[in-house]
Amino acid sequence: MEGTDQEKIISALKEKFEGEILHAEMLYDFLTITLKKDQIISIIRHLYDHPDTQFQYLTTLCGIHYPDVNQIAVMYQLHSLQKNYRIRLKIYLPVESPVTPTLTTIFPAANWLERETFDFFGVIFEGHPNLKRILNVEDMIIFPLRKEYPLEDQTREDKNDTMFGR
Amino acid sequence: MTTSTGSITSNVTIGEKPDGYEGAGFFATSLDKVVGMARANSIWPLPFATSCCGIEFMATMGSHYDLGRFGSERLSFSPRQADLLMVMGTIAKKMGPILRQVYEQMAEPRWVISVGACACSGGIFDTYSVLQGIDRIIPVDVYVPGCPPRPEQILDGILKIQHLVETESRRRRESPEYKAMLNTYGIE
Numbered sequence: 616m617e618g619t620d621q622e623k624i625i626s627a628l629k630e631k632f633e634g635e636i637l638h639a640e641m642l643y644d645f646l647t648i649t650l651k652k653d654q655i656i657s658i659i660r661h662l663y664d665h666p667d668t669q670f671q672y673l674t675t676l677c678g679i680h681y682p683d684v685n686q687i688a689v690m691y692q693l694h695s696l697q698k699n700y701r702i703r704l705k706i707y708l709p710v711e712s713p714v715t716p717t718l719t720t721i722f723p724a725a726n727w728l729e730r731e732t733f734d735f736f737g738v739i740f741e742g743h744p745n746l747k748r749i750l751n752v753e754d755m756i757i758f759p760l761r762k763e764y765p766l767e768d769q770t771r772e773d774k775n776d777t778m779f780g781r
Numbered sequence: 782m783t784t785s786t787g788s789i790t791s792n793v794t795i796g797e798k799p800d801g802y803e804g805a806g807f808f809a810t811s812l813d814k815v816v817g818m819a820r821a822n823s824i825w826p827l828p829f830a831t832s833c834c835g836i837e838f839m840a841t842m843g844s845h846y847d848l849g850r851f852g853s854e855r856l857s858f859s860p861r862q863a864d865l866l867m868v869m870g871t872i873a874k875k876m877g878p879i880l881r882q883v884y885e886q887m888a889e890p891r892w893v894i895s896v897g898a899c900a901c902s903g904g905i906f907d908t909y910s911v912l913q914g915i916d917r918i919i920p921v922d923v924y925v926p927g928c929p930p931r932p933e934q935i936l937d938g939i940l941k942i943q944h945l946v947e948t949e950s951r952r953r954r955e956s957p958e959y960k961a962m963l964n965t966y967g968i969e
Contacts, residue, residue, distance in 0.1 A: 759909045
């Protein structure tokens with residue numbers, strides 16, 4: 616992405632939400648903007664409608680657990696098919712109550728992605744039409760991609776320290 | 782028992798007949814042995830193939846290895862008619878109840894062969910979402926190791942199953958020991 620494209624996106628965002636931007640930088644050739652969590656849906660709606668951006672395609676959405684700061688990030692990756700822009704938006708939620716409004720009001724495709732994020736990180740998307748586990752067994756009681764849960768199945772008996780470093 | 786040399790049948794081997802008393806016009810043996818011989822040479826397998834071990838099984842059924850040589854030409858895709866459940870591949874924890882239901886739908890006598898490292902122990906998938914061996918939910922008769930095992934190994938496992946089928950007592954499935962064994966898996 617050229618610097619001018621980047622400036623256009625930032626200035627479109629600043630028209631209404633200047634105070635919401637915490638940080639913006641190019642990370643691995645990808646414009647990444649960290650935002651305050653409260654207005655995220657209005658911001659995405661603004662970028663969707665704005666004639667200079669037209670981010671009308673949701674590429675993906677996922678959670679990230681940062682145990683060092685005790686926060687769970689939700690990352691939205693948007694694509695403007697009109698302008699050929701891509702953008703990544705990040706908000707941080709506290710681990711104790713990871714609650715944020717649903718994006719299904721703008722992108723119906725967010726439905727399963729939000730279910731997946733709920734399944735693996737326990738993020739509650741308020742207003743989601745069907746927020747239940749999508750990939751894991753329904754009776755699972757943990758959110759397995761949070762770092763406090765070990766990746767390995769703890770009931771496995773054929774692995775020991777001498778052979779596998781467990 | 783090999784038949785006469787020099788004819789077209791020279792390479793044909795006929796199965797061993799069980800021990801018994803033979804005389805002019807009669808042959809007497811125990812019912813167990815006759816039933817065992819018949820069952821062992823007409824096993825209908827149910828392939829429960831979930832990943833790459835299933836591909837090896839396809840080769841096993843193909844003309845080069847040909848499981849049909851051992852009387853298992855006819856696969857049963859209904860558990861109701863199957864004798865042998867062949868579990869080939871990774872079983873996710875979410876798949877576990879389905880596998881168990883398939884096993885429960887099979888009529889007695891039934892056997893289970895676990896093909897490949899994943900079905901036997903979880904294999905490389907030591908993770909929260911994968912069942913660490915199907916013997917945690919259903920009883921297994923023969924384990925075939927390998928990642929994936931070659932068709933020869935699967936055939937060897939089938940021959941071991943045939944041996945179990947052939948030598949099984951007629952009354953084993955009604956015994957209290959068998960019922961107790963199933964109860965440890967929470968079946969029946």
